[in-house]
Amino acid sequence: MTRRTPIATGSDWNFDVLERYERAIAALADEYRLDTYPNQIEIITSEQMMDAYSSVGMPIGYHHWSFGKQFLSVEQAYRRGQMGLAYELVINSDPCIAYLMEENSLMMQVLVIAHACYGHNSFFKGNYLFKAWTDASAIVDYLDFARKYIDKCEERHGVEAVEQLLDACHALQNYGVDRYKRPSPISAEAESQRQAEREAYLQTQINTLWSTIPIAGGQMPILVAHDDENDPLGLHRHGRYPSEPQENLLYFLEKNAPLLEPWQREVVRIVRKLAQYFYPQRQTQVMNEGWATFWHYTLMNRMYEDGLIDEGVMIEFLQSHTAVVSQPGFDSPYFNGINPYALGFAMFSDIRRVCEAPTGEDREWFPDIAGSDWLETLHFAMQNFKDESFIQQFLSPKVIRDLKLFSLVDDDRDDSLQVEAIHDDRGYRRIREALSVQYALSAREPNIQVWEADIRGDRSLTLRHVQDRRRPLAQTLFPVMRHLHQLWGFPIRLESLDGGEVVRRYEWPIPDPARDSA
Amino acid sequence: MSYFIDRRPNARNKSAVNRQRFLQRYRSHIKRAVEESVNRRSITDIERGEKVSIPARDITEPSFQHGQGGRRTIVSPGNKEFAEGDRIRRPGGSGSGGSGEGQASNQGEGVDEFAFTLSREEFLDFVFDGLELPHLERKQLKSMEETRPVRAGISREGVPARINIVRSMREAQARRIGMRAPLKRALREAQAALENEERKDPVLRNPARIETLKEEIERLEKRIAAIPFLDTFDLRYNHLSHQPMPSNQAVMFCVMDVSGSMTQAHKDIGKRFFLLLYLFLERNYERVELVFVRHHTVAKEVDEEEFFYSRETGGTIVSSALSLVDELIDARYSPQLWNLYVAQASDGDNWDDDSSTCMALLQESLMPKLQYFTYVEITPHAHQALWTAYETIRAGHPDRFAMQQIVQAEDIYPVFRKLFSQRTTT
Numbered sequence: 001m002t003r004r005t006p007i008a009t010g011s012d013w014n015f016d017v018l019e020r021y022e023r024a025i026a027a028l029a030d031e032y033r034l035d036t037y038p039n040q041i042e043i044i045t046s047e048q049m050m051d052a053y054s055s056v057g058m059p060i061g062y063h064h065w066s067f068g069k070q071f072l073s074v075e076q077a078y079r080r081g082q083m084g085l086a087y088e089l090v091i092n093s094d095p096c097i098a099y100l101m102e103e104n105s106l107m108m109q110v111l112v113i114a115h116a117c118y119g120h121n122s123f124f125k126g127n128y129l130f131k132a133w134t135d136a137s138a139i140v141d142y143l144d145f146a147r148k149y150i151d152k153c154e155e156r157h158g159v160e161a162v163e164q165l166l167d168a169c170h171a172l173q174n175y176g177v178d179r180y181k182r183p184s185p186i187s188a189e190a191e192s193q194r195q196a197e198r199e200a201y202l203q204t205q206i207n208t209l210w211s212t213i214p215i216a217g218g219q220m221p222i223l224v225a226h227d228d229e230n231d232p233l234g235l236h237r238h239g240r241y242p243s244e245p246q247e248n249l250l251y252f253l254e255k256n257a258p259l260l261e262p263w264q265r266e267v268v269r270i271v272r273k274l275a276q277y278f279y280p281q282r283q284t285q286v287m288n289e290g291w292a293t294f295w296h297y298t299l300m301n302r303m304y305e306d307g308l309i310d311e312g313v314m315i316e317f318l319q320s321h322t323a324v325v326s327q328p329g330f331d332s333p334y335f336n337g338i339n340p341y342a343l344g345f346a347m348f349s350d351i352r353r354v355c356e357a358p359t360g361e362d363r364e365w366f367p368d369i370a371g372s373d374w375l376e377t378l379h380f381a382m383q384n385f386k387d388e389s390f391i392q393q394f395l396s397p398k399v400i401r402d403l404k405l406f407s408l409v410d411d412d413r414d415d416s417l418q419v420e421a422i423h424d425d426r427g428y429r430r431i432r433e434a435l436s437v438q439y440a441l442s443a444r445e446p447n448i449q450v451w452e453a454d455i456r457g458d459r460s461l462t463l464r465h466v467q468d469r470r471r472p473l474a475q476t477l478f479p480v481m482r483h484l485h486q487l488w489g490f491p492i493r494l495e496s497l498d499g500g501e502v503v504r505r506y507e508w509p510i511p512d513p514a515r516d517s518a
Numbered sequence: 519m520s521y522f523i524d525r526r527p528n529a530r531n532k533s534a535v536n537r538q539r540f541l542q543r544y545r546s547h548i549k550r551a552v553e554e555s556v557n558r559r560s561i562t563d564i565e566r567g568e569k570v571s572i573p574a575r576d577i578t579e580p581s582f583q584h585g586q587g588g589r590r591t592i593v594s595p596g597n598k599e600f601a602e603g604d605r606i607r608r609p610g611g612s613g614s615g616g617s618g619e620g621q622a623s624n625q626g627e628g629v630d631e632f633a634f635t636l637s638r639e640e641f642l643d644f645v646f647d648g649l650e651l652p653h654l655e656r657k658q659l660k661s662m663e664e665t666r667p668v669r670a671g672i673s674r675e676g677v678p679a680r681i682n683i684v685r686s687m688r689e690a691q692a693r694r695i696g697m698r699a700p701l702k703r704a705l706r707e708a709q710a711a712l713e714n715e716e717r718k719d720p721v722l723r724n725p726a727r728i729e730t731l732k733e734e735i736e737r738l739e740k741r742i743a744a745i746p747f748l749d750t751f752d753l754r755y756n757h758l759s760h761q762p763m764p765s766n767q768a769v770m771f772c773v774m775d776v777s778g779s780m781t782q783a784h785k786d787i788g789k790r791f792f793l794l795l796y797l798f799l800e801r802n803y804e805r806v807e808l809v810f811v812r813h814h815t816v817a818k819e820v821d822e823e824e825f826f827y828s829r830e831t832g833g834t835i836v837s838s839a840l841s842l843v844d845e846l847i848d849a850r851y852s853p854q855l856w857n858l859y860v861a862q863a864s865d866g867d868n869w870d871d872d873s874s875t876c877m878a879l880l881q882e883s884l885m886p887k888l889q890y891f892t893y894v895e896i897t898p899h900a901h902q903a904l905w906t907a908y909e910t911i912r913a914g915h916p917d918r919f920a921m922q923q924i925v926q927a928e929d930i931y932p933v934f935r936k937l938f939s940q941r942t943t944t
Contacts, residue, residue, distance in 0.1 A: 015524070018522060019522060022520050022522075026520065038519040039519070039520035039521070040521060040523060041521070041522045041523065042523045042524075042525045043522065043526060044526060048525065048526070048528070048532070050533070051531070051532040051533045054533050054536065055532070055536075063535045063536055063539060064536065064539065065536065065539040065540040065542075065543045066536075066540075067533060068533060068535075068536035068537040068539050068540030068541070069540050069577060071533040071536060071537055071540075072537065072540060072634035072635075073634060075635065076569075076633055099525075102526055117520065159539075163539070163543075167579070170579055171579065171580050171581055172581075173581075174581055174582070327595050327596070328596065329594075329595055329596020329597075330595060330596050330597075331596065335596075338593070338595060403596075404595055404597040405593055405594070405595055405597065406594060406597035406600055407591050407593045407594075408592045408593075408606070409591050410589070410590045410592060411588075411589040411590075412586075412587040412588060412589070413589075416605040416606060416607050416608060417606045417607075417608055418604070419600045419601065419602055419604040419605075419606065420602070422597055422600055422601060423597065426602065427602060434591040434593050437591065438591070438592070438593055444584075445582065445584075446582045446583065446584055448582055465582075467588065468584070468588070469588050469589040470587065470588035471584045471587060471588030471589070471590065472584075472585045472586075472587050472588060473583070473584070473585050474582075474584060474585035474586075476578075476582070477580075477582055477583075478580075480580045480581060480582055483580070
């Protein structure tokens, strides 16, 4: 390989140099078959970065105080020097928008281009979750639609009314996704076209559902009665509504909440659609960061080998890279959970190692991939997994040993913690299992579904929480239920189930103590 | 395919709206924090922005989360000494394992306060929120000392720089039409007559008349051609008239007793009070001048440094200061031009006979000129003659005269708020 002269040296950058590096990286990325959306690389100031930060990186967003709160805390941390701003921010859109801060040195800019514009970008385009859940080409338009729509609502109904509604929706935004159904892609144009139509249609549906005008039998619904003795005429034998439990609370509210105005339903829908857009990101943190880190590392090294960057830049890069992938131990004062960059980078590097230079252990553990084409295998891993399954599939004993992972059982029936497994032959599988569960969204968020809307009775809405290993709900559930109550308009009940039995009941508004039995 | 965009010149502060929404929503919290900090801070700091913290639990956005309890398995890195089956005592309380697993523990990192920085403007907004300056009137001037050029229609005279082209061209066109009309009519008539004449039988023609008509036509055509496209009297100019400007300036007289009985602590309290008032005036007027008058038995105009820090002793004659203020007003600050404010701080001591002099001076001479007079008495003791005298004045000018007692530094801000609270409710 012929060594070329570096494109630039030193730490200053200009657009010309960046463009030349970008072309060089693009050529290398092509060699590694990284398939990306076109890149739109934007140079911004640190203030603009703070703005971008506080709106979850979205280039346009509707107004809400919580983003202001986010901004103030970012600003405070930045001013005090507690936190450096992220060097980059990248948005899953087509073209893929990446922000580069002007303060970055040349090395940082090149690193960020490799990391964001080729690493994250190819992940967004290739991973199955992103493919199924997000429509990169439509997101910016949709955000624009959302902002304009909410602006219009504020104009018509007042800032405060919209704010309260958004507060309530935000509290439930993690429950705004259909996990098992592929959603229809969001598109701004169609959205605004159909929006008025939908408003009218939805309202007629709700009206039918909640109609109290007697239907065929001529029976008026009467108040709660569940026993047959109390309901000899079988007025309540129509079964529950909804007949199946609903996991998508926001969707259920949008379609069924009896008192919401059409515009309010549309706002619920907006929050739901945006939550859906972020849903894959929440499940692929380790993979996404690991993939991007693996590629910036590989690409930077290639550029160094090809002589495109000099030793100075390389040393600066290695220092920065080492900081990014460092994993402090659990007892370190810097410990803040498992660093997704560290774990993801270690795993992707390890997959390459298993492919290129497998040991006996690897052949035993990964017979399928040991000795296979590493690039092929890496792309396969990136495309077809999420954190949970990725760890389950690819966490190797070597990575467990390198990170010295151990698992600890914290059981409230036990007065001490117990070390369940460590990095030894007996422990590998159990650690892998436990870590995989730790990244499963279903274990991180309480499992709560709509159980019954009492449409023939007091119109209360009953939710069911299925406890995961006896873990109860945190106290935050009361404010959430209050928000839920605002949306639904009638009493909210929540039942916590463990092993099929209701172990706790909650109600909002908090019922009369005289009546309360749970 | 990639392209670079330089967004740096774009607008910053995209989050300004969200920021304002946040401040609006937690107005009462922030106001409480600001009030505390005003009392706590040293006076020179007040002008800076302020770090404010409000309880974090009040601003969390709730969501369903796992609570403590049940059975969890936590995987952590960095095992050094544990072997399978080891039992470890729970670190502090039940399962507060700071493993970073799940959101519950991430958020519970002991961040009880949500801290952020208000800009100077935002800070002062909160400090002076709900306060108003009594008798804030823009004084209309009779003499034309301060004027502002205002567009006042169109005039026929002016300098070339102010030519109003549209109006000038319109005038010119009207003039051209007006001047041509009779000539054109005459021309048409002459032409018709000529034609008529020429159509006649050659025998009957009057050659002399034809000659005259031809001459006439020629003359008229010349005259029409001679009408100028633009004439000097078509020109119109934008007219600027000089309007007297309402005075937007105020002067604040700081009057302080520096007699022996006033300690440094008293003066500090006084200073804080003056500063608050100054900041407040500054927000309402474009220009605020400060005049420092200190007095013991004799009053003297001094600069700020001397006002606050020089040491004096002696008895107290308040009227000396008031008459000096009166003189200064007459000499330099005409009530026609200036909004006048007097703030006086004292420990309440006065020469016995002097209080009635003060009263007379205020009643007859000062009060009619002033916008507002505030008096703060810094003393834990009972009031003396001066207070009683001032009470009479307050009764006479209930909305131009205010007085309050301050015992310690913490009282300043509440007292200040009391003095300037909006009177709409009363």
